[in-house]
Amino acid sequence: MKKMRKIFAVLLTLAMVLGMSMTSFAATKDTATIKVNNADKATLTYAQVIKADQSTKTGWAFVNDTVADDYVKAFGVNDAQAAIEAMLPAANVDANKLGAAQAKAANHVTFNAMANPQTVNAAGVYLVKATEVGYTYNIMSAYIGFGEVTITGEEGTVKYDYPSLVDAELAAKKTPTKVEKEAVDTDNVVATGDILTYKVKTNVPFIAPTDTDKTFWAYDELTGAEYIEKERATITLGGEDVTKTYPITWDRDTAKFSVDLSNMINDANSNAGKEVVITYKVKVTSDNDVITNKATAGHEGTADFGSKEINVYQGNITLTKTGENDVKLANAGFEVRKDSKDSNALKFTKLTDGVYKYDPNGTVTEVFTKADGTVKVQGLNVGTYYFKETTAPKGYSVNQNQSEATLAVKDKASAVLTATTSMTDTKLSALPSTGGIGTTIFTIAGCLIMIAAAGLFFASRKKIKQIIFHDYL
Secondary structure, eight states: OHHHHHHHHHHHHHHHHHHHHHHHHTOOOOOEEEEEESOTTSEEEEEEEEEEOTTSSSSEEESSHHHHHHHHHHHTOSSHHHHHHHTOSGGGOOHHHHHHHHHHHTTSSOOEEOOSSEEESSOEEEEEEEEBTTEEEOOEEEEEOEEEEEEEETTEEEEEEEEEEOOEEEEOOEEEOOEEEEEETOOSBOOTTOEEEEEEEEEOOOOOTTOSOOOOEEEEEEESEEEOTTSOOEEEETTEEOGGGSOOEEETTTTEEEEEOGGGOOTTOTTTTOEEEEEEEEEEOOSSSEEEEEEEEESTTOOTTEEEEEEEEOEEEEEEEEOGGGOBOOSOEEEEEESOTTSOOOOEEEEETTEEEEOTTOOBOOEEOOTTSEEEEEEEOSEEEEEEEEEOOTTEEOOOSOEEEEEOOSSOOOSOEEEEEEEEOEEOOOOOOTTSHHHHHHHHHHHHHHHHHHHHHHHHHHHHHHHHHHHHO
8 A cells, every 4th residue: 555655646747747847848928029229209009000911821810801802913913812922021121012001901900009119919911110200200000920039138048949939120211301491690689671691401201112102392471571482492411512413493472492302202201300401591681570481391382391480580679759747759850870870871771651661772871750750760770879869849949869779689689679779859049039139129229220220310411511602601
């Protein structure tokens, strides 16, 4: 009995050992991970498009008929299995056809939020999309297949037999979609008539070879200025001058331009990520205080790849003319000079009563206050301005002292520059008025003088007659 017990115990131990050995020998890895590199700041989503299916010719099948049709049409084959066979082996797959299939299939599956790395428990092909502000990503494809897997960890090396799920690692390809805009060599303050240089910067996007929309355009729109087409605009691609290859279309009526950059896109995406710089000049014409410039880049007619709007500003100065007791004086005339009291008077164009725009080609050199005693001059750059009174309101004398105001910024202006100044006139000295007592006095005095003169005249004549008569006798 004891002998049987010993034999049974040995057999039981052996069975346990064999069982453990068999379990270890037959162990497989039933999960895998999808890891995406170079996409740390991107939002990732994933969806399965191909699954394992032992009932099919290839052992694989599409997740639904619509996706199957997308791949069939892209590869130009007759059925789903033929499309899968066209992707085997993966090293020889037609990248253009595969890209077209993935782009279409992405619209016919449901994408789920993805961790990085993401754990999956089924073999197949997964599409991965990445989104990030300021960048475009190509659609990625992760293949989770079967194989023997060796994993080395803290507890040592573990080998998993076929058919274990094999991890997939992807390298994200992204290109920036930014649009930058700058006004060159300026403190963001300009005067009417100034010539301003702008630069628009963008990057060639990554566009899949079989994407249905391979267009790439840049657009620009102005308010308050006009393009100077005679000043040749330039376009560079990665620092290389390509101006002649990409002519700009100017629209003066709408103050816009466009340029078709689509030829920068090629199947190899060799230009993807390269910086495009468009440099051009404008002339400030604005009657307002703000000049706006907006640049966009995208597919034709869109801003898919980004936009940027910047402003530059003009300054204005308001002078208030007063008399005694702070009375506001209209119709006071001034010449305006810049930087020096003795410089030439600036020229203006009258917009409304009391409002004048600086205009180098203008005909107005004397600006006048309106009913509220103010005169506003606008369209000015930074500097010190002097107001010299040239015409005094009726009943007042011209103020010989020039009034000054300064427009200045410390760095770059972010708002309209404004300044104010004032000037006070003095009434003319009082004179005797017509019909007053002064007139009466002058009249009486004049009459007395006339009477005295007449008396002297007749007295002298009488004396002369007496002398003549005496001599005659």
